[in-house]
Amino acid sequence: MKVYIIGAGPGDPELITVKGRRLLAEADVIIYAGSLVNPALLQYAKAGAQIHNSASMTLDEVITVMEEAVAMGKKVVRLHTGDPSIYGAIQEQMDVLAAKGIEYEVVPGVSSFLAVAAALKREYTLPEVSQTVIITRLEGRTPVPAKEKLASLASHNATMCIFLSVHMLEAVVAELIAGGYPPDTPVAVVQKASWPDEKILRGTLATIASIAAEAGVDRTAMIVVGKCLDGKYALSRLYSPDFGHMFREAK
Structure with missing residues (x-):
């Protein structure tokens, strides 16, 4: 056994x-x-x-x-x-x-950050938008190494999935803006992704804290930040007719 x-x-x-x-x-x-x-x-x-x-x-x-x-x-x-x-x-x-x-x-299991992408119907890694996903959290009772502070990670402007931090959303926003995300960066907060009572909130760094407060969302939620949420991206080369690979010749 x-x-x-x-x-x-x-x-x-x-x-x-x-x-x-x-x-x-x-x-x-x-x-x-x-x-x-x-x-x-x-x-x-x-x-x-x-x-x-x-x-x-x-x-x-x-x-x-x-x-x-x-x-x-x-x-x-x-x-x-x-x-x-x-x-x-x-x-x-x-x-x-x-x-x-x-x-x-x-x-292994399906992580909540993947269920959140499904709920939002968004792809985290879009061509010419972001090819990196950062999974992190704001420092709370569990400390975060100095080089992994949100403000430091924000300098990449990559797609970011923030766990265990929605109850400190105002502090999250302050760190992200201080680190380099523009205030108009799209943000989504998804509470209980894939549950029957799933709730999705959308806004920007400038507005999301007040939106979440008004909705009463302060636990069991993921914060997603990044331009992948705004719908603008380049098409993948993988399916382009002039792109060849071992399974398909370029046309």
Whole structure:
């Protein structure tokens, strides 16, 4: 038996991977991040599965449940929101499991920043607009390295997806403008992407804080910044008739 660390996806129960759903259905013990994971995913659990909500648990308590279950020959699923490798706090869990000699496997998931792109119906990497996506957050209780401050990253004017920061939106805006994004840069705030109560707000750096405040959006939301949102871009060379590659000759 081993521990499976699984990305649950952004919220829609159908956006968990096929492998993730199979393992969830086979699990004897499920520990899910209840503050973020859609509880509708627990419909895939088998009858009699032991289910723990880790929102009220410490790391030691989570590890104890895993260790005791594996010792009894049970299959354990640790269910994280989105993809567990992004702000999932899984490294500390994996390191403890490895130190204890407990085998584990990570199953990737659909991250919320990808669900947000789908909700917005926008491509992050548009020709002659941006070919870089920066995934980051504003400094809060978790510190951010000096070179990764928002103002420093903003100097690239790339597409930026900002996690865990919507409750500090005014500070986010100030940092981004100080770093070089013009005040008229398009911004979108998407709350609970792919959930039934998904909410999309659009504006610019100059207006988005007041728009979000008026809508009461201050948690469980992604901030997307960049010119990819304004609809202007060059066509891809990949499908141009005068562009040849190994699968198609230029015309």
